[in-house]
Amino acid sequence: MDFLDYFLFFGRAGGGEFMEKSKIVSLEDRIPKLKQQRRKKANRRLVLLLLLFFTLIACVSYFQSPLSRVKNIDVHGNELYSVDQIVSKSQITTKQNIWKMNKTEIIKEIKKLPEIKEVKIKTVFPNTVKITVSEYKRMAYFVNETTFYPVLENGRILKSQKITLLPINAPFLKDFKEGKVLNEMITSLKEVPPEVVNSISEIQHTPKENDQYHITLYMNDGFEVSATLRTFSEKMLHYPSILSQLDPNVKGVIDLEVGSYFKAYTSEGEEMLEDEGER
Structure with a gap:
């Protein structure tokens, strides 16, 4: 092997070793990045838990407060009966919790009016009840x-x-x-x-x-x-x-x-x- 071949052989070997070393990241360099990633995950979990906690608090407060009681009753589709007649027959009062109403029973009561064919009831957040009726012609x-x-x-x-x-x-x-x-x-x-x-x-x-x-x-x-x-x-x-x-x-x-x-x-x-x- 002459001098040129010797130089090329060891040059390749040395260059390859240098390239391998350049790809290696020391453990000391990786630790800060791992800590940062873990901190971000922990912060996201904390935010989610706080959101869940305050959401539950808000829900409990809403259900326990007057806001969850019936405030508005909207009646649609009525021609032969007045709004007051339908509301009176439904027996819905402002003392009722909007989410605890027995819709099946309310529909049954309204349909006792002889000219009522169909009744649909929908609750609208935060405290509105929507009654839609269809009357017999x-x-x-x-x-x-x-x-x-x-x-x-x-x-x-x-x-x-x-x-x-x-x-x-x-x-x-x-x-x-x-x-x-x-x-x-x-x-x-x-x-x-x-x-x-x-x-x-x-x-x-x-x-x-x-x-x-x-x-x-x-x-x-x-x-x-x-x-x-x-x-x-x-x-x-x-x-x-x-x-x-x-x-x-x-x-x-x-x-x-x-x-x-x-x-x-x-x-x-x-x-x-x-x-x-x-x-």
Whole structure:
């Protein structure tokens, strides 16, 4: 081995040893860094524990203070009942803890109001109760002499709510009673367009020997309609088009039981009407 090879050999060996030594960090240098990392972890844990502690203290203080008692009661969705009526029925008071209310029992009490269909209750921090109600729609009014009783969409007649003033937002029902015929009547009315329902003044239950569902309608335009509840909603969909074929000055009976016929009050003959639904 000549001098150059000797120099290169030991140069590589020495350089490698120098590089290895440069990568080594002494224990004395590492200790301060480890202590710093441990101190940071300990500080984070302390902060978390303090936050948890003060959160628990705040929660306990809130539940024990008047802040957790009911202060506001918001009622939404009511039209037929006032806010005071619903709040009174709920039996919620300002002495109650907002988080200890029995929502199931409150809903049960409010639904005792006959025109309430659904009830939802939500608590809003810090002390508000939100009551949302859905009411049964008044579909018609049952007539008994000079007294009117609301008829709900579930077929119930509210005989506890007498109305002496003449209602104008729904047809009157005569000679009906709670049961399958009235239920069929209400179901049919829900399927008829509002503009047609609003044109009905009165509906009488006039059963026949072969049809207990037969009804007679008296319209606001002066016409009379003979129909059966089995096809009432389907036939009344075409009432505006049927009416357009008639002379408004000649009143009579529109028979919708089988086909569509018109018989004037002053005429013995019958006029067959073209029903768009039968084209």
